[in-house]
Amino acid sequence: MNKNKTFGVIGVCGANGNLIARILKQRGYNVIGTDLSFKKDCRFAKALEGYDIEVFYGNAPEAFFKKADYIIPPASLSKDSSLFKQMGDKPIFELYDVIEMIQSEKPVFGITGTNGKTTTTTLLKKIAYDNGIKPCEHDLEGMQGNAEFIPILQSRLDGDVGIIEVGTFGVPGTIGRIVKNTGMSGGLITNITPDHLNDLGSFMDYAKVKAEFISELGLGQLIVNGQDPTIMGLLRELDFKGEVITFGVDELPDSIGMKECVCGNEIAVKEIISGCGYYFCKCGLTTPQADYIATNIDLKNRTFDLHTPTEKLTVKMGVDGLHNVYNLTGVIIAAHKFLDLPYDKILPTIASFTGVSGRMEEVAKVKGKDIFVDYAHNPAGVETVLKEFKKLFGDFTTVITVSSESGYVGDIDIFNSALKFSKFIVPASVASQKIAIEKLKSKPELNDRIFLNHIDNFEKTGTLGASEDEVRDGLRKALNLDCEMVIAIGEAATKFKNAVFDL
Numbered sequence: 376m377n378k379n380k381t382f383g384v385i386g387v388c389g390a391n392g393n394l395i396a397r398i399l400k401q402r403g404y405n406v407i408g409t410d411l412s413f414k415k416d417c418r419f420a421k422a423l424e425g426y427d428i429e430v431f432y433g434n435a436p437e438a439f440f441k442k443a444d445y446i447i448p449p450a451s452l453s454k455d456s457s458l459f460k461q462m463g464d465k466p467i468f469e470l471y472d473v474i475e476m477i478q479s480e481k482p483v484f485g486i487t488g489t490n491g492k493t494t495t496t497t498l499l500k501k502i503a504y505d506n507g508i509k510p511c512e513h514d515l516e517g518m519q520g521n522a523e524f525i526p527i528l529q530s531r532l533d534g535d536v537g538i539i540e541v542g543t544f545g546v547p548g549t550i551g552r553i554v555k556n557t558g559m560s561g562g563l564i565t566n567i568t569p570d571h572l573n574d575l576g577s578f579m580d581y582a583k584v585k586a587e588f589i590s591e592l593g594l595g596q597l598i599v600n601g602q603d604p605t606i607m608g609l610l611r612e613l614d615f616k617g618e619v620i621t622f623g624v625d626e627l628p629d630s631i632g633m634k635e636c637v638c639g640n641e642i643a644v645k646e647i648i649s650g651c652g653y654y655f656c657k658c659g660l661t662t663p664q665a666d667y668i669a670t671n672i673d674l675k676n677r678t679f680d681l682h683t684p685t686e687k688l689t690v691k692m693g694v695d696g697l698h699n700v701y702n703l704t705g706v707i708i709a710a711h712k713f714l715d716l717p718y719d720k721i722l723p724t725i726a727s728f729t730g731v732s733g734r735m736e737e738v739a740k741v742k743g744k745d746i747f748v749d750y751a752h753n754p755a756g757v758e759t760v761l762k763e764f765k766k767l768f769g770d771f772t773t774v775i776t777v778s779s780e781s782g783y784v785g786d787i788d789i790f791n792s793a794l795k796f797s798k799f800i801v802p803a804s805v806a807s808q809k810i811a812i813e814k815l816k817s818k819p820e821l822n823d824r825i826f827l828n829h830i831d832n833f834e835k836t837g838t839l840g841a842s843e844d845e846v847r848d849g850l851r852k853a854l855n856l857d858c859e860m861v862i863a864i865g866e867a868a869t870k871f872k873n874a875v876f877d878l
């Protein structure tokens with residue numbers, strides 16, 4: 376393609392158009408853009424700053440179409456729209472043409488799993504930055520970057536490496552397309568536990584969607600939690616031919632959880648954290664001897680030993696909880712293998728990393744009580760966080776702001792975890808209030824542990840599970856209970872955490 380030609384990108388205030396404009400500009404093409412929004416309403420205008428891309432905001436003028444040699448319309452643009460007619464017979468270049476013409480040309484590493492993805496991705500990137508390695512960033516403010524084309528386009532932006540979180544998608548094919556179109560050569564799977572079952576039939580159907588990550592990696596390098604029977608089962612089932620590196624944690628199991636094996640049998644997992652631990656199935660699937668194993672875990676002093684295949688490291692952690700020992704171990708291996716860094720360049724960042732905001736985050740101290748929020752919003756995530764919270768702090772009150780994506784079954788699981796680990800429960804989401812009322816009917820003795828804040832009209836507002844008012848009211852209720860520690864769980868709790876300052 377001739378570098379003197381000008382690409383006219385329509386929709387530069389949308390994520391895809393914005394990324395495409397910057398990718399083409401970085402690769403040396405002339406780029407102009409347009410969008411129906413005005414600059415003040417353009418969500419990603421800031422990302423275009425410093426790029427020397429002329430943008431026509433509002434209605435695309437004749438000048439835009441005159442200057443552009445090729446038009447890149449948004450995928451959503453209707454062929455009947457007036458904008459489409461304005462293009463006349465200019466050659467059209469589409470999203471997939473960009474993906475085909477411009478390759479990522481850098482090593483790309485993907486992180487997936489049900490829990491711990493964001494912590495893992497954030498920390499691995501931090502280690503890269505601390506060592507002068509620049510990961511490509513999408514720079515789309517406020518976007519999680521999980522939507523299918525964002526990681527694919529992001530990997531084509533300038534940077535030394537790509538470190539990309541691959542989200543939990545229900546739709547078959549999506550994960551496979553991301554792995555393929557980013558040219559991913561390595562990856563990490565944190566765990567696979569039941570969640571997001573709304574679009575899919577069974578847990579195994581869900582697991583098989585995640586399995587695309589494995590099958591599309593081909594001969595790549597895969598770092599996995601070996602204590603997760605689902606991951607290890609899928610690796611066997613798919614006959615993965617790349618390099619597998621396993622990690623695990625040497626701790627005594629403290630519960631038994633049932634999980635479906637890839638062979639179809641139910642297996643009892645002696646759990647260290649939810650869904651992961653020691654397992655044996657009649658089909659032969661069993662916990663492997665991990666390549667990297669964390670031992671001597673001291674959560675109070677935040678230290679553990681990590682046995683690598685060649686040496687023993689002493690790891691200092693800046694975060695709490697056994698689930699984070701898994702997360703950090705995975706990150707240390709990824710930084711060593713993928714970023715090719717020696718351990719002494721990795722461990723200082725591990726020690727100074729105090730976590731992603733919204734993950735076991737202490738928000739405030741109000742009336743002498745410590746208030747934490749955690750983003751946990753699926754049954755396994757909630758169980759893990761509350762269990763670790765119990766170990767660390769003893770008695771606490773849980774404010775539930777979740778409405779589970781797995782529906783009623785997930786909501787029950789979440790409520791039961793709260794009952795199991797916390798002293799008091801304040802149901803703040805509509806879903807948890809419904810369950811609370813059922814529980815109180817069948818077990819009136821729970822009256823001194825479950826505190827219904829208010830009973831609303833059971834209309835779910837928005838997609839977050841609870842409104843800002845419900846979060847605030849829930850926290851207020853929790854502060855009036857006789858317990859020093861409060862943890863509010865769910866996306867709503869983290870989003871509206873500042874409501875605590877109204878109290």
Ligand SMILES: [Zn+2]
Nearest residue numbers: 636638656658
């Ligand atoms: Zn089996």
